[in-house]
Amino acid sequence: MSACVPTRATDPTRPAQVHQPHSPPPTPPRRFRVAGADLSASIAVFLIALPLSLGIALATGAPLQAGLVAAAAGGLVAGRIGGSPLQVSGPAAGLTVVTAELIQHYGWRATCAITVLAGIAQLGLGCLRVARTALAVSPAIVHGMLAGIGVTIAVAQLHIVLGGIPQSSVLDNLVALPDQVARMHAAAVSMSVLTLVLLFAWPRLPGRTGQMLRKVPAALVAVAGATLTASLAGLTLPRVELPSWSSHALAGLPEGPVLGVAAAVLTVTLVCSVQSLLGAVAVDKLVSGRPELQGRVGRSRLDRELLGQGAANVVSGALGGLPVAGVAVRSSANVRAGAVSRNSTILHGVFVVIAALLMVPILELIPLASLAALVMAVGIQMVSLHHIRTVTRHREMLVYVVTTLGVVFLGVLEGVALGVAVAVGVALHRLGRTRITHEEKEGVHHVHVRGQLTFLAVPRLSRTLHLVPRGADAVVQLDGSFMDHAAYESLQDWQSVHVAQGGTVDLGGRKGTRIAEPVDSGHCRCRPWTPWRNHQCDAAAETGTPPTNASSDRQEETIEARPSGHQLARGISAFQRNTAPLVRDELARLAREGQRPSQLFLTCADSRLVTSMITSSGPGDLFVVRNVGNLVPLPGEESGDDSVAAAIEYAVDVLKVRSITVCGHSGCGAMQALLASEPGGALTPLKRWLRHGQPSLDRMAADDRPWARIAGRAPADAVEQLCLTNVVQQLEHLRAHESVARALREGAVELQGMYFHVGEAQAYLLAEADGAELFDHVGAFDHAGAVEELRHPA
Secondary structure, X not given: OOOOOOOOOOOOOOOOOOOOOOOOOOOOOOOOOOOHHHHHHHHHHHHHHHHHHHHHHHHHOOXXXXXXXXXXXHHHHHHHHOOOOOOOEEOOHHHHHHHHHHHHHHOHHHHHHHHHHHHHHHHHHHHOOOHHHHHHOOHXXXXXXXXXXXXXXHHHHXXXXXXXXXXXXXXXXXHHHHHHHHOXXXXXXXXXXXXXXXHHHHHHOOHHHHHHHOOOOHHHHHHHHHHHHHHHHOOOOOEOOOOOHHHOOOOOOOOOOHHHHHHHHHHHHHHHHHHHHHHHHHHHHHHHOOHHHOOOOOOOOHHHHHHHHHHHHHHHXXXXXXXXXXXXXXXXXXXXXXXXXXXXXXXXXXXXXXXXXXXHHHHOOOXXXXXXXXXXXXXXXXXXXXXXXXXXXXXXXXXXXXXXHHHHHOOHHHHHHHHHHHHHHHHHHHHHOOEEEEEEEOOEEEEEEEOOEOHHHHHHHHHHHOOOOOOOEEEEEEEOOOEOHHHHHHHHHHHHHHHHOOOEEEEEOHHHOEOOOOOOOOOOOOOOOOOOOOHHHHOHHHHOXXXXXXXXXXXXXXXXXXXXXXXXXXXXXXXXXXXXXXXHHHHHHHHXXXXXXXXXXXXXXXXXXXXXXXXXXXXXXXXXXXXOOOOOOXXXXXXXXXXXXXXXXXXXXXXXXOXXXXXXXXXXXXXXXXXXXXXOOOOOHHHHHHHHHHHHHHHHHOOOOOOOEEOOEOOOOHHHHHHHHHHHHHHHHHHHOHHHXXXXXXXXXEEEEEEEEOOOOEEEEEEEEOOEEEEEEHHHOOOOOHHHHOOOOO
């Protein structure tokens, strides 16, 4: 076999086609096929979306048909274009307050035009690739915004539940509530109570029969039950009114101050974008809990998701629909119902269109009180106790409360702006709250700094340091995790002057570890970004001076003759001196508790792959198995390898790892040897081992498989192509091991492919795009999801 790409099998009746390594063969046209899981999931999502869309339209004061238009646009447009395959978009409860305010100020047709402009703004933001900046917003602000919107929705819908009409603001609704309770409508209250009882009791039905019935969405059961009861009992109460589509109002130009319209567009853009992007991240976390989707459903591409949401808002607003955003309730139902592709989202939009055209007589039987009760329950659930506990644990309760109250009493944009201001103030307060103390013990002056040492604390630090007398012995202990440049220079200037005046300074960090000025490494391109550093940088420093031309030969001879044990001993000495104090407590804990790694990391034995560095992991985080070519031999008497199989079994069955990563790398010598291997000849140990990579070679040469791609481009050469293909093939070998197959069936473990380009210092994760394997940058995935898979859970 030559070193080039293996020749693919060809049909003798047609001329052979030779594909260069940098030019993968064209993939055959794919027929549109809908998996059964997508069809069933789309029906479940449709049954949830139909009543919720009508209810949200009712809560905003918009025409009820607008909710159906938005649901259809979210399913068809955002579902097809968006970057989150399993996220379901449509009218969201988080947009209810914003839309209601716009309708009151500008009217319905102008609100549709504002929705179109917001969609155009989202398209612009998506083209600028700024989607990830929205994730920089503090979660306390986002949760507070949703809680404030939820309170506003619940208070307003309570009036409809009681048979009345809501007021324009939360304060007015609260003031009018006692009078509304005194004048409650018995029929409306009874249907609302029935809706709430069914909504909360249906998911808790016991027994095997209950398990079967729970497959029907609770929202559909609640609204259908109230509708059927009201119809059979002949109750007189307001019901859904869907006017003819021929009189449906479309978008019109907004009238009013330009700044006011711009603020409205900004508000809709902000709320839609943040909610959709956070929803995409949440969907990724749900998908990661389904091992069968690994390799089939890629992680969300946030910029593309922003483009999809923008296009959906343009279409929805132009057709007279509500603003569109990703919806958590429908998205989680889509994932849990077993969806495997974006086809489920698209089909749910198709079903909404069919219902809007053919089911109008049935929809007009629904009591408005039942829809109001459903939306009120959604609003109450937006005030999440889990979110409150989370922000309390992170000491951000003030930001959460201020944002919530601001949204309730001032408005969404004002409340979010107020929350951002408070969050910045809290961060500055924490940054500037540094305690600096001075005391003298047995003639030694101790200066203790607790907290972050920034320029805000430099004046107090300077005053305290000048309390140390000239020529005295001083100990400065920094008990914080951050020191900026201004504080560092102030501390170093004082230290230099104090030492020059005859004093001594012992500068230490937490637990007494010394802090020294960084070593000058101007002659070296690899700086000490971790406790270890490249030993090549210290070769010239061994003698204290750089080598001269006269002594270079002698130095080369000395370095070459020096035993490798010298470098090993020097590294151990550096570890004991610098690194051991930093990790001693952690290693002592691991010694007591035993190893509890969360991931099995199977990679090549190549010396350039530093697993702890490229995964930002520490002691005890990874259970690492290394071999030549990161191969996973298939189980069996002839082809199996007990060492690798034993490690896999031990990691899965004993250590209970939650994920297994196969990591290949660029310039792999094993893959080069596999490509260049010739048939026949003596079977050396290396050749016998590399036979486990032959399936990867066959996979690369197969006609029926598209070649793997990396970051949207074709591999640079045949070696890189084989390296990528080998990762995919070894993941299939992993599934053949009994312990792994069992864990995958139980949902206890997930598989992940990874490729590390050594020269670029760039990691790529395996996903599937349009049926082909794609290795993409870690940055292309959800930073809260994909990266965490390779890091310690803490």
